[in-house]
Amino acid sequence: MISGEFNSKGELIFEIGLIAADGDPIIVKALLDTGFTGWLAIDNQDADSLGWIFTNQQEEMETARGDAWFNLYAGTVLLDGEELIIAVLGGEQLPNILLGVRWLEKKRLVADFMAGMLTLG
Template sequence: MMQGFVNESEEAIIAVVVRNGTKLRSVDAVIDTGFTGFLSLPISMIDALGLAWSYRDRGTLGDGSETLFDIYEGTVIWDGKIQAIEINAADTEPLLGMRILQGYRLQLDNVPGGLVKIEILPDR
């Protein structure tokens, strides 16, 4: 099980360790249920980790507009295991998407300082 917290802006936050070889960075990411990818990071973090560019993809933003995203190859430590994922470059704070949460239960107490819990579903 992984745990996080709800911040003062009522955003659910979870720490994720992003890895590239020996470079590690712990990132506090906002859980975004409208984001269908794995993880998005600012390009400055992607550059600092030296992640490899993979391809460009079109995505739809929350306001309905479409944009192109550069996708990078990355590795995270997720639920105690190393997992290869795609990381979107975005000019926002780090966002954790629904794809990485597939097969997991998300629970949160939506008050500032509330507990966020992510645990694998029993049948997984």
């Protein structure tokens, strides 16, 4: 189980590891976006700098800004002590790394604003 935090906007923030192609983990803060139905979304530049493999596929997704095309990468993440290879959407000018609701198929989310408790595991 990993603990998270609520930021000043009340968003759900978790620290996760992104595993570069050379095996080095990079710890980042990711925002859990319940409107995003995938596993992980990241800026294309970040996915490329990690050395993640572009699958030569694209996927169209509906976003708050309208429909957009995303590159599909195979990426490795470290979450709750597990290294997992997942499908990652890469987009242009993504200000945050996003965790999607697919994680809730594998992990239990507890968000108690009043107690200041946020966990995923």
